[in-house]
Amino acid sequence: MSKTSRPVPPRAPTLEDVARAAGLSSMTVSRALNTPQLVRPKTVEKVLAAVKATGYIPNALAGGLASRRSKLIAVVVPQINNSMFVDTIQSISDELAVRGYHMLLCVAGYAQQTEAELVATLLSRRPDGIVLTGIHHSTELKRVILNASVPVVEIWDLTPTPLDMLVGFSHEKVGEATADYLLRKGYKRPGLLWTVDNRAALRKSGLCEALARNDIREPAFVDVSLPARFASGRQGLRDLLKKGSFDVIVCSSDTLAQGAIVEAQASGLRVPQDLAVIGFGDLDFAADTHPSITTVSVDRQVIGQRAATLLADRIEGLPQQETIVDIGFHFVERDSA
Amino acid sequence: MSKTSRPVPPRAPTLEDVARAAGLSSMTVSRALNTPQLVRPKTVEKVLAAVKATGYIPNALAGGLASRRSKLIAVVVPQINNSMFVDTIQSISDELAVRGYHMLLCVAGYAQQTEAELVATLLSRRPDGIVLTGIHHSTELKRVILNASVPVVEIWDLTPTPLDMLVGFSHEKVGEATADYLLRKGYKRPGLLWTVDNRAALRKSGLCEALARNDIREPAFVDVSLPARFASGRQGLRDLLKKGSFDVIVCSSDTLAQGAIVEAQASGLRVPQDLAVIGFGDLDFAADTHPSITTVSVDRQVIGQRAATLLADRIEGLPQQETIVDIGFHFVERDSA
DNA sequence: TTGTAGGCGTTATCAA
DNA sequence: TTGATAACGCCTACAA
Numbered sequence: 248m249s250k251t252s253r254p255v256p257p258r259a260p261t262l263e264d265v266a267r268a269a270g271l272s273s274m275t276v277s278r279a280l281n282t283p284q285l286v287r288p289k290t291v292e293k294v295l296a297a298v299k300a301t302g303y304i305p306n307a308l309a310g311g312l313a314s315r316r317s318k319l320i321a322v323v324v325p326q327i328n329n330s331m332f333v334d335t336i337q338s339i340s341d342e343l344a345v346r347g348y349h350m351l352l353c354v355a356g357y358a359q360q361t362e363a364e365l366v367a368t369l370l371s372r373r374p375d376g377i378v379l380t381g382i383h384h385s386t387e388l389k390r391v392i393l394n395a396s397v398p399v400v401e402i403w404d405l406t407p408t409p410l411d412m413l414v415g416f417s418h419e420k421v422g423e424a425t426a427d428y429l430l431r432k433g434y435k436r437p438g439l440l441w442t443v444d445n446r447a448a449l450r451k452s453g454l455c456e457a458l459a460r461n462d463i464r465e466p467a468f469v470d471v472s473l474p475a476r477f478a479s480g481r482q483g484l485r486d487l488l489k490k491g492s493f494d495v496i497v498c499s500s501d502t503l504a505q506g507a508i509v510e511a512q513a514s515g516l517r518v519p520q521d522l523a524v525i526g527f528g529d530l531d532f533a534a535d536t537h538p539s540i541t542t543v544s545v546d547r548q549v550i551g552q553r554a555a556t557l558l559a560d561r562i563e564g565l566p567q568q569e570t571i572v573d574i575g576f577h578f579v580e581r582d583s584a
Numbered sequence: 585m586s587k588t589s590r591p592v593p594p595r596a597p598t599l600e601d602v603a604r605a606a607g608l609s610s611m612t613v614s615r616a617l618n619t620p621q622l623v624r625p626k627t628v629e630k631v632l633a634a635v636k637a638t639g640y641i642p643n644a645l646a647g648g649l650a651s652r653r654s655k656l657i658a659v660v661v662p663q664i665n666n667s668m669f670v671d672t673i674q675s676i677s678d679e680l681a682v683r684g685y686h687m688l689l690c691v692a693g694y695a696q697q698t699e700a701e702l703v704a705t706l707l708s709r710r711p712d713g714i715v716l717t718g719i720h721h722s723t724e725l726k727r728v729i730l731n732a733s734v735p736v737v738e739i740w741d742l743t744p745t746p747l748d749m750l751v752g753f754s755h756e757k758v759g760e761a762t763a764d765y766l767l768r769k770g771y772k773r774p775g776l777l778w779t780v781d782n783r784a785a786l787r788k789s790g791l792c793e794a795l796a797r798n799d800i801r802e803p804a805f806v807d808v809s810l811p812a813r814f815a816s817g818r819q820g821l822r823d824l825l826k827k828g829s830f831d832v833i834v835c836s837s838d839t840l841a842q843g844a845i846v847e848a849q850a851s852g853l854r855v856p857q858d859l860a861v862i863g864f865g866d867l868d869f870a871a872d873t874h875p876s877i878t879t880v881s882v883d884r885q886v887i888g889q890r891a892a893t894l895l896a897d898r899i900e901g902l903p904q905q906e907t908i909v910d911i912g913f914h915f916v917e918r919d920s921a
Numbered sequence: 922t923t924g925t926a927g928g929c930g931t932t933a934t935c936a937a
Numbered sequence: 938t939t940g941a942t943a944a945c946g947c948c949t950a951c952a953a
Contacts, residue, residue, distance in 0.1 A: 306710060352677065352689040627938080
């Protein structure tokens with residue numbers, strides 16, 4: 248009165264179970280699933296039927312262990328809830344999905360120590376590739392990652408000496424382009440509303456040095472904590488206006504610019520006549536605010552798409568052209584400055 | 585003249601390598617790393633030294649295969665670049681990190697078919713738990729997921745019959761609360777600016793039915809595609825104003841509300857005197873726009889935090905209280921309505 | 922085109 | 938407290 252029929256297997260069906268059901272060897276089933284072109288069509292059919300019958304779901308842990316390819320890409324970003332990065336993350340995810348990879352997403356915060364530790368634990372998943380945000384990493388992280396000899400793409404920055412591959416643009420040049428615009432438009436008294444992160448700092452120094460070369464000395468600025476928010480833009484402008492008088496406010500992101508514009512208007516200043524405002528990023532609202540925001544456009548989706556493509560190509564041994572990609576940027580003149 | 589010294593092992597060091605370096609068995613090394621309290625302190629020291637010396641990084645694929653616990657949580661969301669979800673994702677990620685799990689993030693789009701397929705491939709990673717957005721899933725998805733008998737948390741919605749666990753709130757009630765507010769404030773001619781997703785639809789029907797019970801018939805509305813954007817708010821209001829005249833515009837998100845407010849102001853309407861606007865979500869800018877946005881506040885971070893906690897507790901066999909969590913919401917009266 | 926043998930790196934289990 | 942052995946489920950390599 249005990250084990251009469253099936254003892255109800257509590258464990259998930261394996262390749263072996265499918266093979267048994269199909270009257271084949273497990274190896275043939277594996278081939279039918281992964282490289283069907285190497286298997287007789289009729290056999291493939293049998294296998295697929297058996298898969299459906301058994302409810303088989305492959306075990307990628309076992310597969311990855313055996314094949315040494317996990318089909319996993321680890322992505323490390325400082326923050327998710329940051330308008331700058333979400334679009335990039337989404338496009339990485341989309342492109343990876345097309346290529347058959349899954350995305351392991353890790354939020355590192357802006358502390359280097361944390362990033363090094365995170366990457367170490369991520370490597371235990373044996374990802375086929377890693378995406379890192381930025382190019383400033385602790386030596387510990389570099390050591391670990393180079394030692395693992397896993398393909399890496401750094402994004403959102405530019406350097407002639409990346410760890411491996413890179414997709415980004417020059418933040419210094421963004422700063423310079425902004426300075427050029429200010430000079431061309433005849434602005435003389437700029438004020439800065441600036442978030443405190445590495446990339447923003449580069450844009451700031453590019454801007455300030457270009458201004459200095461034209462005899463405009465270090466502008467007054469207000470630091471803003473991350474992520475950039477509308478409210479910080481409003482508050483930041485209030486703080487800035489206490490420090491002096493300005494004809495233009497340059498913001499390290501459109502979100503701050505949007506806040507600054509509203510704050511200016513709320514305090515009776517006309518934008519751009521009384522106070523001009525410049526943003527960065529060309530976020531989706533920038534063209535539609537009132538006035539629309541003069542800003543620097545960066546294709547955040549392309550960054551993700553190219554990064555994912557670089558990794559997948561490298562992993563799959565496909566020929567690669569450039570592995571250092573400057574996606575550039577362009578200045579967008581609108582109504583706010 | 586060949587293999588004199590180390591033949592440079594191209595493969596990553598394994599437990600075996602560490603064991604050799606420490607003069608122990610691999611099993612002891614494994615214990616020292618995972619359950620140090622079961623190993624003599626001095627032995628643990630030796631192991632840690634050997635780990636550092638060899639540069640050992642555990643292989644979670646092998647570990648997961650052997651232990652049947654992957655320490656991986658799969659998270660499925662419709663979109664990342666959607667202000668509503670990012671905060672939840674970030675808090676899931678944060679909480680999971682604390683608990684020692686990694687997050688596999690998948691973007692499903694809003695098509696059910698896609699979600700079912702995605703989850704099937706996700707299950708091949710043998711995640712210890714899954715987070716699904718919403719409660720509307722294809723029967724295929726339900727079958728697959730129940731069959732896998734993996735802990736599941738559905739988020740951002742409420743139902744007495746979840747697949748497993750659930751953290752959310754009632755969208756119908758949000759709609760009703762909004763209707764109550766409209767009635768209390770004496771608004772008679774509402775117009776709707778509404779995104780086309782399941783949850784928004786629930787809020788809409790909750791709103792419309794409550795209005796109907798008070799003899800206000802189905803309001804005019806304009807559909808907006810996802811993700812909700814500032815520009816859609818502006819354009820949407822233009823479209824809506826062609827359909828009739830209104831004393832209040834109810835938006836399915838604060839982002840739309842922000843756009844609608846700017847559009848109203850740009851066309852000479854005072855908010856709220858000429859036209860009131862109500863949003864949803866209490867996004868970070870809602871309190872600081874001009875006028876500030878009357879909206880419904882939802883703690884998006886708590887959703888993520890609770891979801892992660894529920895999963896981790898369940899996985900680790902910890903006692904659980906409620907597995908259906910209504911985090912509620914509250915109406916926030918500000919200046920726009 | 923299909924099958925066999927062996928190993929991927931870890932942990933569960935039992936023994937010492 | 939430590940070690941030996943046998944899975945875990947799949948894929949590489951080779952053989953038929």
